[in-house]
Amino acid sequence: MMAPQDNVATLVSPASAGQPVTVMRYDGSTVIITARQSIPLAHKMAVVPIARGAAVLKYGEMIGEATEPIEPGAHVHVQNVFGTRGRRDGDGEGGAA
Amino acid sequence: MSFMGYIRPDGTVGVRNHVLVIPTVACVNRVATEVARQTGAVTMQHPYGCTFDTEENSLTEQVFASFGRHPNVGAALVISLGCETVAARRVAQEIAQSGKPVELLIVQGEGGAWKTVEKAVEKVRALQADLARQQREEFGLEHLVVAMECGGSDGFSGLSANPAVGVCADLVVSAGGTVYLSEIPEMVGAEQVLARRCADDDVRERLLRLVAQWERELSLMSPDGSGSYLAPGNIAGGLTTIAEKSLGCIKKAGTSPIVDVVEYGRRSSRRGLVIMDTPGFDLASVTGKVAGGAQIVLFTTGRGTPTGSPIAPVIKVASNSSVFERLQGDIDLNAGTIVDGVESIPEVGSRIFQHLLNVASGEKGRAEFWPTQEFALPNVSVLRKEIVCHSDYTLG
Numbered sequence: 284m285m286a287p288q289d290n291v292a293t294l295v296s297p298a299s300a301g302q303p304v305t306v307m308r309y310d311g312s313t314v315i316i317t318a319r320q321s322i323p324l325a326h327k328m329a330v331v332p333i334a335r336g337a338a339v340l341k342y343g344e345m346i347g348e349a350t351e352p353i354e355p356g357a358h359v360h361v362q363n364v365f366g367t368r369g370r371r372d373g374d375g376e377g378g379a380a
Numbered sequence: 381m382s383f384m385g386y387i388r389p390d391g392t393v394g395v396r397n398h399v400l401v402i403p404t405v406a407c408v409n410r411v412a413t414e415v416a417r418q419t420g421a422v423t424m425q426h427p428y429g430c431t432f433d434t435e436e437n438s439l440t441e442q443v444f445a446s447f448g449r450h451p452n453v454g455a456a457l458v459i460s461l462g463c464e465t466v467a468a469r470r471v472a473q474e475i476a477q478s479g480k481p482v483e484l485l486i487v488q489g490e491g492g493a494w495k496t497v498e499k500a501v502e503k504v505r506a507l508q509a510d511l512a513r514q515q516r517e518e519f520g521l522e523h524l525v526v527a528m529e530c531g532g533s534d535g536f537s538g539l540s541a542n543p544a545v546g547v548c549a550d551l552v553v554s555a556g557g558t559v560y561l562s563e564i565p566e567m568v569g570a571e572q573v574l575a576r577r578c579a580d581d582d583v584r585e586r587l588l589r590l591v592a593q594w595e596r597e598l599s600l601m602s603p604d605g606s607g608s609y610l611a612p613g614n615i616a617g618g619l620t621t622i623a624e625k626s627l628g629c630i631k632k633a634g635t636s637p638i639v640d641v642v643e644y645g646r647r648s649s650r651r652g653l654v655i656m657d658t659p660g661f662d663l664a665s666v667t668g669k670v671a672g673g674a675q676i677v678l679f680t681t682g683r684g685t686p687t688g689s690p691i692a693p694v695i696k697v698a699s700n701s702s703v704f705e706r707l708q709g710d711i712d713l714n715a716g717t718i719v720d721g722v723e724s725i726p727e728v729g730s731r732i733f734q735h736l737l738n739v740a741s742g743e744k745g746r747a748e749f750w751p752t753q754e755f756a757l758p759n760v761s762v763l764r765k766e767i768v769c770h771s772d773y774t775l776g
Contacts, residue, residue, distance in 0.1 A: 285539065293535050293618070295719045325535030325682070325700070326618035339620075342538065344573065346624035359620070366621030368569045369595050 284309050284330065286343030291327040291359050293341075298322045304356075306330055319356040327359040339364050381555040383524060383740035384516035385451075385675075389479025392451035393523040395675045395740040397514060398422045398691055399507045400453045401500070402444050404471060405429060405464035408487055412459050414497050417751065419504040421457070424690045424755035430465045437465050440757060443645050446671035448475030448482060452691045454514065455481040455507040457500060462488030481507055516742065521557035522651060524740060527669035527677040527692075528561050528632040531662035532611075534682025534699055535618025538628020540718035540728070541680035541699035547729020548678065548736060549634030549653070558651045560669045561633035562658035564594040569623025570630045574655070579637045586641040590657055613683045632680055644758060645671035662687060663756035666694065676740055678732065686710045687754050688747030695745045697732060712746050 284292045284306065292306045298318035306314050306328075314330070322328050327341065333353040338345040347364040357363070385393040401423040403412035409425050416423040424447075428440060448456040448471065456475050460468030472484040483503045490496040528545060530537060549559045567574060571591040578584035610619055619625045639652035645668045648654040656672055658665040662685070666677055670692045677692055679685075682699040684707040698704035701716030713732055717723040723731075739745050747753070 293539055295536075295721075323618065327535070327620065341624055342627045344570070344623070344627050346569070346627065347621040360618070361615060361620055364620045366569075366623060368621070368623050369565075369599050 285341055288343050289340045290329060290331050290333050291339060291341055292330050293327055294322055294324060297324045298328070304328065316356045318358075319354060320358050322358045329353045329355050329357045329359050331355055333359075381521050381737075382518045383521070383737050384742065385519050385523065385740065386454065386514055386516060387519075388451050388454075390449075392673070393519045393675075394451035394454065395524075395693065395742075396452040396691065397454045397511050398452055399504050399511065400448060400450075400456045400691060401504065402448060402456060402458045402471065404444065404458060404460045404466040404468040407461045407464070408459050408493070408496075411487060411493050411496050411500070413752070414493075415457070415459070415500040415504060418497070418501050419508065421504045421508070422690045422753070424753065427755070427757055430463075436757070436759070439644070441466050441471055443667065443671045443757060444471045445474035446645055446647075446673075447691060448472075449478040449480075450670065450673065450675075450691055452675055453480070454511040456483070457504055457507070458482065458484045459496065459500060460484065460486045462486045481510070483507070521552060521555035524552065524557040524676070525672075525674045526552050526557065526559050526736065527666065527674035528559060529563070529662055529666050529669070529677055529694075530566075530629055530632060530680040531687060532681045532683030532685045533614055533617065533619060533625060533628065536699040536716070536719055537680055537682045538624075538631055539699070540725075541682070541697045541715040542628055542631035543725045544715040544718065544728035544732055545632040545678050545680055545697055546634040547726050548732040549632065550636055551729070551733045552736075553634065553636040553652055556651060558648070559633060559636070559653050560656050560672060560674050561630065561653065562656040562665050562669055563629065563660045563662075564590050564655075564657055565598050565622075565660040566626050566629040567591050568595045568598070568626055569621070570626035573627070574630060574638060577635070577638050577653075579639045579652075583638055583641055587638065587655060590641060590655075617682050632678070642672065644668045647673040659758045661756065661758070663754045664758045666692075666754070667756055668758070676736065678736065680715070681711070684710060686747065686750070688745075688750055690753040690755055693739050693745035694747045695732075695735065695739055696747070710746055 333349045399421040401412045406426045412423040458472045475482040636653040640648040640650045640654045658668040677694040684703045696711040697713045704714035
């Protein structure tokens, strides 16, 4: 995990469904979370429950919004995260600066 | 803290002593390439013909002149066809103003391509013989401008290679040097982090305006309005949104205050961390920063890429050990040791810094072993026309 407030962790080795994953928090402490599905190398896994519409946080900053409730251990990627920036439809923060 | 470079008549310092052959229209690319092949001079492929608009034409002229004036170039030879819209004479004159030797040959006036090659090879060899007499001397980092770039990013780029290059960026700036960060589309979603670090309100305002402009323009470029402009390789590599990519991208600039924001290909008069307006297309972005005076490029990659520059060493830094091992011939350094738990970010950062000084002093980067190198310009007018075509959409 890249910052104290992050709700996702980046996998330094791929995980298969049901595999326990040791997550290193920003402060160096660890927690074990079971992967809910297989997650490729360098992809993200949720470390806490993320509600629909809630901000997905990495580096302590918002990278997008959850499009559905995300459980800890779930693969967090384009299938359940909506990028709010650079959009023509004006949703989210598009065009704001 | 120093490197061994070549002093130029205008006071700038080169890390290479190239003769650069500049073709001022795509029609004479073959001539320039043949001259380079026979002499070992460096050259680029002109990307355009004549029928493009005045704005792109003047940008092209400006970048060619900047490449000719660049401190890594000891002498230049301009090869013109004779009827093109880029003003070859003006390019040659601008290069001459920097005090270095420059020659101009016009293919239609020399009696064709082969006769031009013959004459050009003679001229380049004479220029090379003169340059060979110049020795490297020791200079402080206040003479060094380093460009930061990333291409083919993955989910590790923001965890390993970019923060390690960021440590190196801080070392360069604290030693009095200059660092360029660019690729404005890859600041969308991360601009507030950068804004907090701007040296004053004027720089902050210019940066935020630039990011907002790019965000609007790019939102028009995706046909479904999704605003998604991640490459397929980025997504396969674990990057989910542009904001995530941006937040990882900006890490390669380190933590110094941002002292200036400059236009594409322009040199900043300030030393320190400078932001340049370039597209996310890495070849055009590297070309812009080199045109702006960067003598050396640090290029992070997660997926791997061979990108170079005709006149500046481009040092590749891998974000993961797997790509470093698979693309040994293209990648100079491995920051994947950070995710492997073998090295810390500051350790890799100082290793990159040391290699940077070695390459600045003459050690060859992997990309320099190729006879031809990448050169690209941003399609300024294409983007603007796109906006005109889509003017029915609300801009912001």
